[in-house]
Amino acid sequence: MIIKSQKSWYTSENDVTPEKLYLNRRSFIAGTASLAVTASVGMGAGNAAFAKNDRILAPLPFRDSGYGTAEPRTPEEAVTSYNNFYEFGTGKSDPAENAWRLQPKPWSVKVEGHVSRPGIYDFEDLIDMAALEERIYRLRCVEAWSMVIPWIGVPLSSIIKKVGPTSGAKYVAFETLADKKQMPGVKSFFNVLDWPYREGLRMDEAMNDLTFIAVGLYGKELPNQNGAPLRLVVPWKYGFKSIKSIVRMNFVEGQPKTSWKKSAPSEYGFYSNVNPEVDHPRWSQKQERRIGEFGRRETMMFNGYGEEVAHLYADMDLRKNY
Ligand SMILES: Nc1nc2c(c(=O)[nH]1)N[C@H]1C(S)=C(S)[C@@H](COP(=O)(O)O)O[C@H]1N2
Numbered sequence: 001m002i003i004k005s006q007k008s009w010y011t012s013e014n015d016v017t018p019e020k021l022y023l024n025r026r027s028f029i030a031g032t033a034s035l036a037v038t039a040s041v042g043m044g045a046g047n048a049a050f051a052k053n054d055r056i057l058a059p060l061p062f063r064d065s066g067y068g069t070a071e072p073r074t075p076e077e078a079v080t081s082y083n084n085f086y087e088f089g090t091g092k093s094d095p096a097e098n099a100w101r102l103q104p105k106p107w108s109v110k111v112e113g114h115v116s117r118p119g120i121y122d123f124e125d126l127i128d129m130a131a132l133e134e135r136i137y138r139l140r141c142v143e144a145w146s147m148v149i150p151w152i153g154v155p156l157s158s159i160i161k162k163v164g165p166t167s168g169a170k171y172v173a174f175e176t177l178a179d180k181k182q183m184p185g186v187k188s189f190f191n192v193l194d195w196p197y198r199e200g201l202r203m204d205e206a207m208n209d210l211t212f213i214a215v216g217l218y219g220k221e222l223p224n225q226n227g228a229p230l231r232l233v234v235p236w237k238y239g240f241k242s243i244k245s246i247v248r249m250n251f252v253e254g255q256p257k258t259s260w261k262k263s264a265p266s267e268y269g270f271y272s273n274v275n276p277e278v279d280h281p282r283w284s285q286k287q288e289r290r291i292g293e294f295g296r297r298e299t300m301m302f303n304g305y306g307e308e309v310a311h312l313y314a315d316m317d318l319r320k321n322y
């Protein structure tokens with residue numbers, strides 16, 4: 001019987017327990033004989049966490065971007081073992097346990113739609129490794145916890161400029177890999193989400209200076225569980241907008257369909273801007289628990305990035321456009 005030693009930052013779902021998550025307390029109770037068989041999502045319940053993801057992560061060259069915060073960074077161990085990546089299971093420790101199956105190299109991204117240079121881009125053609133910068137951003141999950149993460153990557157705008165959107169491009173739609181062979185959550189009987197995982201941004205959001213494509217964190221390549229080899233980071237929006245392991249970018253005219261909105265439209269909208277004034281139907285968004293800290297913090301409008309992004313929504317009702 002495996003009983004995990006719990007880190008201080010490793011919360012149970014005691015903050016909020018969304019229905020969709022409660023099925024998956026498996027990872028939490030793996031040592032509890034009476035409950036050990038609840039809702040296994042088909043990847044072998046009860047494995048020790050954090051044991052298998054032994055891909056060697058190369059250090060990355062980067063410059064400091066000046067995008068920082070005085071708040072302490074969340075410990076690396078928490079950033080890489082307390083994750084949401086449903087393709088590998090819905091428990092917080094499932095991604096770290098299962099994502100070793102993902103093959104992030106070689107990797108390519110299909111770029112299509114309203115662009116002058118569509119095509120299949122190798123990772124190396126999309127990401128200028130000589131231009132990597134570090135940005136320390138807050139990440140606020142919709143489930144009312146948050147982290148501070150030193151990301152390494154490039155502005156999304158640098159990639160968009162490469163592919164040359166044309167006037168028909170009003171939104172960018174993103175998709176994650178959905179490969180049953182590599183992703184046990186995708187072949188699971190419990191289809192929590194409609195795969196592939198989909199997200200999208202309005203073009204002005206995508207071009208905003210804060211919007212980032214991360215290829216690393218804490219000075220090294222991205223661990224698989226954090227979305228290797230490239231993932232979006234949109235720091236003023238709830239974490240689920242920050243789509244991982246991207247394989248497709250489609251430049252479209254209409255607002256794209258997104259996975260969470262499709263699964264529960266009254267709970268998750270297209271915009272998903274962090275907003276303490278607009279509660280989730282099942283819990284408050286006024287406060288958050290910073291992973292690694294005791295107590296709670298007040299949640300900030302736009303996650304504290306209002307100066308950079310509030311103008312994007314100047315004439316919108318953010319209660320309607322949640
Ligand atoms: N493809 C994919 N991307 C995803 C998710 C997911 O389940 N699948 N979860 C999202 C959610 S809810 C959050 S909070 C962040 C978590 O990122 P992290 O694990 O690197 O902290 O990833 C987001 N990106």
Ligand SMILES: [Mo]
Binds near residue numbers: 140142143
């Ligand atoms: Mo999240």
